[in-house]
Amino acid sequence: MLLEAPGGPLRDVERPVPAIGFGDVLLRVRACGVCRTDLHVLDGELPDPVLPLVLGHEIVGTVERAGANVTRLHVGDRVGVPWLGWACGRCRFCRRGAENLCPYARFTGYQHDGGYAQYTVADADFVFPLPPALADAEAAPLLCAGLIGYRTLRLAGDAERVGLYGFGAAAHLVAQVLRHQGRRAFAFTRPGDTRTQEFARGLGCAWAGDSTGPAPEPLDAALIFAPDGALVPLALRAVEPGGVVVCGGIHMSPIPSFPYETLWGERVLRSVANLTRRDGTEFLRLAGDAGLRAEAHAYPLARANDALDDLRHGRFTGAAVLVPGH
Ligand SMILES: [Zn+2]
Numbered sequence: 001m002l003l004e005a006p007g008g009p010l011r012d013v014e015r016p017v018p019a020i021g022f023g024d025v026l027l028r029v030r031a032c033g034v035c036r037t038d039l040h041v042l043d044g045e046l047p048d049p050v051l052p053l054v055l056g057h058e059i060v061g062t063v064e065r066a067g068a069n070v071t072r073l074h075v076g077d078r079v080g081v082p083w084l085g086w087a088c089g090r091c092r093f094c095r096r097g098a099e100n101l102c103p104y105a106r107f108t109g110y111q112h113d114g115g116y117a118q119y120t121v122a123d124a125d126f127v128f129p130l131p132p133a134l135a136d137a138e139a140a141p142l143l144c145a146g147l148i149g150y151r152t153l154r155l156a157g158d159a160e161r162v163g164l165y166g167f168g169a170a171a172h173l174v175a176q177v178l179r180h181q182g183r184r185a186f187a188f189t190r191p192g193d194t195r196t197q198e199f200a201r202g203l204g205c206a207w208a209g210d211s212t213g214p215a216p217e218p219l220d221a222a223l224i225f226a227p228d229g230a231l232v233p234l235a236l237r238a239v240e241p242g243g244v245v246v247c248g249g250i251h252m253s254p255i256p257s258f259p260y261e262t263l264w265g266e267r268v269l270r271s272v273a274n275l276t277r278r279d280g281t282e283f284l285r286l287a288g289d290a291g292l293r294a295e296a297h298a299y300p301l302a303r304a305n306d307a308l309d310d311l312r313h314g315r316f317t318g319a320a321v322l323v324p325g326h
């Protein structure tokens, strides 16, 4: 499913199975999650997609062929491909363990073709083994929603009461991590979205309500997954002095100005950019231990445009996943 120009729609085209380099693996795609970032790329909100492009960076695939230099993976192995497709390993950021900030990094489904396809190519050093208990469609949302959700939570420290603004694919996984760790989650949704609030309570959230209303009690941290800048001052007001607000998305509408006192009291506001392989390894181990379950809504690959549209309009709870027929 090919993106040829900003705005889309994706077009169903037939292309040859891609060739691989020495360090790559050719994967047969088993499932690929649909992420909000895909919508930002589709809408032309991110600066440099390489068009025409195959979107998709939550890929579960099995190795079909391995390049000559690949020793760690073998034909038939099941792996996950995340957003970080490659980093240089040499720059200042890479050398200090911040490969997520590498200025030369390349991202899956953005600067090279991703997983809205029957086959894809990935650098063997940047793919992860997956918890065996999870079915393909259940594992796919872990690779961005789960992983970025985990990094967002990690950067909030060991907060006990954690607000989740925007209860979609990422938050529904973070809520399960919090429950597993004995911490309390508070879900903030679009005003009046009682279906999602119900869904959040079903996953163990201590409270669920409208994002525009006050929190039921002061929070220690708030994680923002909805791409709405207006949530930033709301979340800062919901956290106690010393509290942390982390923006987990790659794109957000402008943040309205707010008085300094909203930030004062040593509140911290920060963003999360991308992921490191360390995040991936840690999170996927935790996902197995905690028995995380993604609520996956499967669409056939050819219905990718419908899946994106349903995500845009909040027509499902949990995560959409494309499943190619073969
Ligand atoms: Zn680098």
Ligand SMILES: [Zn+2]
Pocket: 035, 036, 037, 038, 057, 083, 144, 145
């Ligand atoms: Zn993503």
